[in-house]
Amino acid sequence: MEEKSEEPMAFSVRVFTLQEEVRAEEEHMETPEEEVQVQEEVSREQQVSVCRQGAEQELTLLLSPGLEAQELTVQDANRASVFQLTVSKEMDCCQVGGQSFLVTVGKQSLLLQFTTPTDMKNFQRLLKRGDDEETRKGCPEEDERGNKDVERGQTRHPSTENGPTQDYQFHSCLSQHQNLLQDYLRITTYQRAILLNESDFRDKILVQNNCLSERIRVLEGKVEEVSCPDMVDVIVSEPMGYMLLNLKLMESFLHAKKWLRPNGLMFPSYGDIHLAPFSDEQLYFEHYARASFWQQRGFYGVNLSALHSATMEEFFRQPIVDSFDVQILMARSVKHCINFMEAKEEDLHRMEIPFVFTLLQSGLVHGLAFWFDVAYIGSKSTVWLSTAPTEPLTRWYQVRCLLQTPLFGKLGQTLSGTVLLVANDRQSYDINITATVDQSGFRSGNVLDLKDPFFSVLFGPETRESTLLELSTKRESAPDLAPTLFTVADLLQVSRASVFHTSRVTRAGVPPGIQGDGNLQSMLVGTVMRKIKSRTWKKQRYFKLQDDCMTIWYTSKKAGNTHSTFSVSDVEAIRDGHQSEVLLSIADEFPADRCFTLVFRGRRGNLDLVTESAEEAQSWIRGMRKLIENLENMGEREKLDHRLPRWIGDWFRKADKNNDGRMNFKEVQDLLKMMNVDMNEHHAHRLFTMADKSQSGTLEDDEFVLFYKMLTQRDDVLKVFQEYSVDGQTLSQSDLEDFLREKQLDGVDIQQHAKQLIERYEPSDTAKLLNAMTFDGFLMYLGSAEGSIFNPQWRGVFQDMSQPLCHYFISSSHNTYLMEDQLRGQSSVEGYIRALSRGCRCVEVDCWDGANGEPIVYHGHTFTSKILFKDVVNAVSNYAFKVSEYPVILSIENHCSVEQQRVMARHLNHILGDKLLKSTLDGKAPVGLPSPEDLKRKILLKAKKIGGLEESFNGMVEDSQTGEVSDEDEVAEINEDNLHRESVCRRKSKQRLSKELSDCVVYCKSVHFSNFKHSRIHSKFYEVASFTESKARKHLREAGTEFVHHNSRHLTRVYPSGFRTDSSNFNPQEMWNAGCQIVALNFQTAGEGMDLNDGLFGQNGSCGYVLKPSFMREVEKRFDPETPEQRDGYQPVVLTIQVISGQQLPKVNIKEDSIVDPLVRVEIHGVPMDQAKQETRYIENNGFNPVWYDTLRFTIHTPELAMVRFVVEDYDKTSKNDFVGQYTLPLGCMQQGYRHIYLLSRDGTSIPPSSLFVRIRITELD
The missing domain is CATH 1.10.238.10 (EF-hand)
Incomplete structure (x- = not known):
């Protein structure tokens, strides 16, 4: 049969010459060996013609096979040839951008600009194919002989000759250099190795290329051929390839030692090749699936099945370059060490690595995984670069080699064998693996070609010849490329167990308001940032926004868990700059424009991050704020549409134990237990x-x-x-x-x-x-x-905000500066930020004399840490009105000397400025307290004051007066209880009070409380009394009506007992029953007390102010919490709650086979007569969808003060029930009918989709 000639491929291009002139001196210097061998010499005039025509019109590029080699021809519109050359090994090519190709022959360079990126790719593929054919035609006997040599295990010496595509696919390719420069870990490792060993490099001459200066000397040619005029002190190179040895650059690196002075340094200095067995059934079957095409028996009438075996053999000879989860490894790694300072080139020609692995789990061993570490050993420091799966990903990834047949091994058994690495003439190695399970005698192995890897993470079979170098991160084209854009950070998060593909679930759910946003596209690509915990703990992590735009993923070094995630919905706020104590502590090291803090809801710690540039920081700050804003603006349906795929995907991944992307019935049964x-x-x-x-x-x-x-x-x-x-x-x-x-x-x-x-x-x-x-x-x-x-x-502000301050319950914090207990806990400005961000309107500042004349804040006479008073004031200034515009009260506990009191006053005036209320609103002597509406965006001081408010207008205040500067003394309370000595219990710190600080107090003068009669006759409206919880209970028990009446005219603060060293809370409800406004709780401590506080202040826009019932505000009305039936307008109600069902309650026991036995307890908190609790029966072994249909009834005598708390617990007949979730709200905010209750965790954060379904009825009691 006559063979048909192959038609040349034609492409439409524009051609530009990048070099119109050749300097005479360069022509003169050119040697005959360096002259370009081209079939037809192109004249300078011809090139100018090409440049002119290429710029003005599109030309046609033809690539034809030719008799001996490929011919490259450029034709004009009349099909006249204007340029022609033969593709040869002297031609250098590289990709430029997305649709251009640079062809260089000798001193001439042509830029071929293709019409589409597809044309450019096809041209590149044909060029590569032609070169491969030329190589095969040129040395068939060598190839055959080489294969036989490998089979016999003979050493084959490396060839130094490279094909033309060898270079343009690697170091001649600009996209490759882009990836090299974008590999952050690679760059910083070399940077650290050099900077930490500065003395090794100081005053040295760089021997590199291009006579750029007297400090740089050029040697042109191959390392093996050139001569160095002088011996060198340090050799710096990057000879590592996949599995350390690919591309055989290591041989040239070792060859360069001939120039190294005695005791000289080599960077890198040392290398370890690690190998470990892995189990990955999905990967194994993927290889079979790739070859399924060749099983077709009727492909256009042709039976392809005869080629299936050959295809399988070819695929299994391919090492797999990708990343993987370290959990697939079945044993600790074995390493092969190479000391570059001592190794010789011939040592690399054949390396045999024996191994014995003790299996840490039972299962199938599908192959061996490889990675490497290299050390840069300087005179002062050693720096390591690791490509291990537990470390952030590098451009070298990891390499996996499959066995021809998987081996089954049991926990504790040993897997032994060898890995033989034999250098070949393709700039790489043949890998011969043999492995045996010693106890069973089962054997397997494989022979692989490291030069021909399969890039599993990135490409399918059709595009495998594309190189990793094409993974560019062009921000301008990111919106269009987003579905297929891969970067180093992407590679870390790709998992074979991923069930829901981007196109099917996650991408489809991206909110329309955020598509095409440049900041979010940058977050989708991923960023290397430093995670900061202290001045000494700074770790690099990859952070990336997942495709669902709801989840942030980042690497972690925790054992057994290589990455972590958190939901955008968990983030409450983003602070830019040095707005955390941790970032403030490193302000001298990292500028503010590169720093930001993610603040989480509840009591989870902040995440402090530092980027490499201000632009990256701004991308994350703006992007996160947009995501949070978008989430807040979502309707319930949109939220469900976004959450459902995530919930389903999470369950699937948890249950798919073998990571095969499918679930059998056994896995489904295990899933049900997890659910x-x-x-x-x-x-x-x-x-x-x-x-x-x-x-x-x-x-x-x-x-x-x-x-x-x-x-x-x-x-x-x-x-x-x-x-x-x-x-x-x-x-x-x-x-x-x-x-x-x-x-x-x-x-x-x-x-x-x-x-x-x-x-x-x-x-x-x-x-x-x-x-x-x-x-x-x-x-x-x-x-x-x-x-x-x-x-x-x-939910919004709906109450009258124009009444006096004393008519409102005010959200208040005790020991606001503490993050833990009050004996040894940490003090932090973060306590103020978090309290204010939760709507707290009264915070406590416990002030003491500090060093260098600066007042400090801490829990006196304890081991709690100390913070500066001015830092507290700064935090209050920045966050006082972030969530509520209504006034903030600073409750000052003053233990400072007059000198430092003046410093306090100076800081308050300077930092707070106009926010600080320093005089009455109208500048006149007031007759009553102003309202929250009047005091919007004002900060009030509650502290001791010299004289009364009236004297301030008469100018009678002097600086020399003395008195108690603090009205809260928990130490005195403890002594009083323990020693029962009047002299001790009345002991207060008496010292002078500065006029400057006193002048800052206007409407909240702290006073000592005598009794209600004295208060009724002598107290002023602006005077505030403080009680410990025990004193307040005593007054409530002995004179409840008087207490309520007092609180209708004055502000009262109640704080926890000094005996609560664990910072626990009392029940605030009994203080609210008496009308006490400032009921201070330890916000840092979760539990019933804070649940009630969050429940009460969750209404009225969470502004921190809730209007008291009318019978507690009006002086003429009488109310005693002990006898609520005697008040005017008494009308009790009956609350009927049918607890119907629960949905997806969280597990409380970490054991996989443990299932919740849920019950629901409903608690009523209110006046003593209303205090009650009832429970449903418990449902055995069903926390996913328990059904009760249990009805609970309560009679409530004072519904205006009643709080309802729903608590779900895991029933345990032998010990205390475990907490599952809760929800608390005022009775007056409840909707009747069929309702869902979305449960909160112990720290008050939501735990979707956990909920209760109930029916509510509220009727008047006849």
């Missing part, structure tokens, strides 16, 4: 079979989503839906109105409200057109804020 479900095996298998649409015996992707939805089917809600649905499928608008009227007790315009609910929550457009609601829409409504137990009308 807190003890399901009948028959029922579980029935759901499994129903979801297994492919009948494969496993669940994948959409099948698992279906299984999850069946598992979470809400029969309890469906029962309510069908009660009002005429056809059982939809609720008409009329049906929905009936439901709102009869069950939800909706008091608004029901017809209009029903229309709004259908429009807002119904997902079906068809149902919307029919003014109807499907079950999905009904479930969406009940799961929204409108369907929750807290009435959304009371």
